[in-house]
Amino acid sequence: xxxxxxKRAIIDQILEIAPDIEEGxxxxxxxxxxxxxxxxxxxxKILTALNEVFGVEVPESDYAKVDTLEHMSEYFSERIKI
Amino acid sequence: MSQFVMxxxxxxxxxAVLMEWRVKEGDRVSKGQVIAEVETSKGVIEIxxxxxxxxxxxxxxxxxxxxxxxxxxxxxxxxxxxxxxxxAQILTTEPQTAESPELANPPIPEASERIKASPAxxxxxxxxxxxxxxxxxxxxxxxxxxxxSPPETAPKPIDGMRQAIARAxxxxxxxxxxxxxxxxxxxxxxxxxxxxxxxxxxxxxRLLAAALLIRAVTKALQEIPExxxxxxxxxxxxSDAINPGIAIALRKGGLITPALMNTQEMNLDQTMRAxxxxxTRTRSGKLRNTEMTLQTITITNLGDLGVESVxxxxxxxxxxxxxxxxxxxxxxxxGDSLCIxxxxxxxxxxxxxxxxxxxxxxxxxxxxxxxxxxxxxx
Numbered sequence: 243x244x245x246x247x248x249k250r251a252i253i254d255q256i257l258e259i260a261p262d263i264e265e266g267x268x269x270x271x272x273x274x275x276x277x278x279x280x281x282x283x284x285x286x287k288i289l290t291a292l293n294e295v296f297g298v299e300v301p302e303s304d305y306a307k308v309d310t311l312e313h314m315s316e317y318f319s320e321r322i323k324i
Numbered sequence: 325m326s327q328f329v330m331x332x333x334x335x336x337x338x339x340a341v342l343m344e345w346r347v348k349e350g351d352r353v354s355k356g357q358v359i360a361e362v363e364t365s366k367g368v369i370e371i372x373x374x375x376x377x378x379x380x381x382x383x384x385x386x387x388x389x390x391x392x393x394x395x396x397x398x399x400x401x402x403x404x405x406x407x408x409x410x411x412a413q414i415l416t417t418e419p420q421t422a423e424s425p426e427l428a429n430p431p432i433p434e435a436s437e438r439i440k441a442s443p444a445x446x447x448x449x450x451x452x453x454x455x456x457x458x459x460x461x462x463x464x465x466x467x468x469x470x471x472x473s474p475p476e477t478a479p480k481p482i483d484g485m486r487q488a489i490a491r492a493x494x495x496x497x498x499x500x501x502x503x504x505x506x507x508x509x510x511x512x513x514x515x516x517x518x519x520x521x522x523x524x525x526x527x528x529x530r531l532l533a534a535a536l537l538i539r540a541v542t543k544a545l546q547e548i549p550e551x552x553x554x555x556x557x558x559x560x561x562x563s564d565a566i567n568p569g570i571a572i573a574l575r576k577g578g579l580i581t582p583a584l585m586n587t588q589e590m591n592l593d594q595t596m597r598a599x600x601x602x603x604t605r606t607r608s609g610k611l612r613n614t615e616m617t618l619q620t621i622t623i624t625n626l627g628d629l630g631v632e633s634v635x636x637x638x639x640x641x642x643x644x645x646x647x648x649x650x651x652x653x654x655x656x657x658x659g660d661s662l663c664i665x666x667x668x669x670x671x672x673x674x675x676x677x678x679x680x681x682x683x684x685x686x687x688x689x690x691x692x693x694x695x696x697x698x699x700x701x702x
Contacts, residue, residue, distance in 0.1 A: 260607075262575050279575050282532050283603050290527050299527045302519060 243322055249315045255291045259284055270311045296322050327395040333364055333616045339391045340364040342384050351379045365484025366580055368609035369616055377401045485578040496637050501676040504635050507688045509695055511651050511666040517698040535596035539701045541623055541646055542566050542587040544691040550679045551687055552620045554641040560678040569619030572606045580606050581622050582615040592702050633669040643678035647671035
């Protein structure tokens with residue numbers, strides 16, 4: 243899976259779970275939760291949905307590594323089994 | 325025979341728009357079944373019926389604005405026969421389509437042709453003179469937000485909600501003599517326990533601190549029930565059911581505090597699932613009328629936004645609101661040593677007509693004690 247495809251899948255899940263967000267609102271290096279007003283529930287939903295897509299579970303201790311779109315896509319690209 | 329009327333979904337509601345019927349004439353309905361959707365200033369609400377019977381007649385067409393108390397349908401009990409309409413009797417022998425209200429699907433007359441759109445979007449499109457088919461995206465449902473993009477036609481979708489909040493809060497501050505109490509709670513044991521618990525769980529079963537806090541508040545209310553209930557007819561009324569209204573902010577502005585019903589019957593996992601479901605339905609505009617009207621206390625958590633303490637305004641006729649602040653690292657004295665702990669400021673605003681500060685203090689003390697023994701919250 244290419245980085246672009248991973249990024250696309252993350253954006254799709256964010257838009258799916260928070261349909262009132264527009265794609266243009268998602269700034270790659272901004273904190274996802276704070277900049278988009280995603281609360282802990284929606285954030286967990288996004289990670290749960292991405293687990294279905296990528297087969298990668300993000301433990302709570304790794305939340306700091308998935309704080310922005312950039313970081314999140316790096317995190318998944320390092321862990322997705324090809 | 326009984327009339328099913330437009331219910332009042334809060335003291336501030338005067339009318340609502342009947343958006344969609346979930347049943348048709350002749351359908352059998354059971355107690356608690358969602359039979360219609362209405363749009364109010366607080367969003368789209370699902371309306372439940374409170375008796376068993378058969379829908380004898382639908383009196384109001386979809387997309388009609390109705391005042392509170394307007395008869396919407398006639399419900400006939402099963403023992404009554406319909407003198408003029410025998411087809412209704414035959415229809416009731418059909419298997420019931422909706423066992424549980426949540427599984428109920430709206431009747432879709434032209435299933436293959438119909439474009440999926442939320443009722444609010446449907447109505448908005450009509451107002452704007454737009455064809456839904458022109459807006460349809462492949463496989464997706466049309467939501468209200470998609471119809472609000474042209475700035476010149478964007479009304480102010482939250483105005484009604486703003487008005488409703490304004491009325492309730494003005495009434496609260498005019499009528500309710502609030503008292504405020506606050507305490508710092510060491511959340512380290514609870515959060516540590518939660519972390520350990522979540523390591524054992526799959527991502528789908530993970531618990532969030534919000535659920536733990538609601539569970540803890542519920543347990544504290546079981547010990548101090550005076551704060552759970554209403555002030556009505558110049559007297560306090562304690563509620564057996566604990567239905568905390570959970571303040572849920574909507575990203576586009578506004579706030580709804582739907583009830584998480586009967587939390588006294590839930591363990592921690594059930595509280596988590598129910599809260600998850602409630603938040604999802606609040607944001608997608610699928611609340612039930614009972615959830616809009618039967619709150620017995622309010623819990624507000626502005627901690628996500630980083631505030632340290634919340635001094636809430638009680639939502640009448642309730643008698644208390646619990647404010648949960650941000651959990652933050654703070655200096656904490658334990659025995660002779662000073663250490664850093666995760667600390668949360670919990671605030672209680674109480675109605676001084678219903679309870680005294682002593683009751684409120686007991687509540688906060690109990691809540692603190694419960695949160696120091698989180699394993700008991702499972």
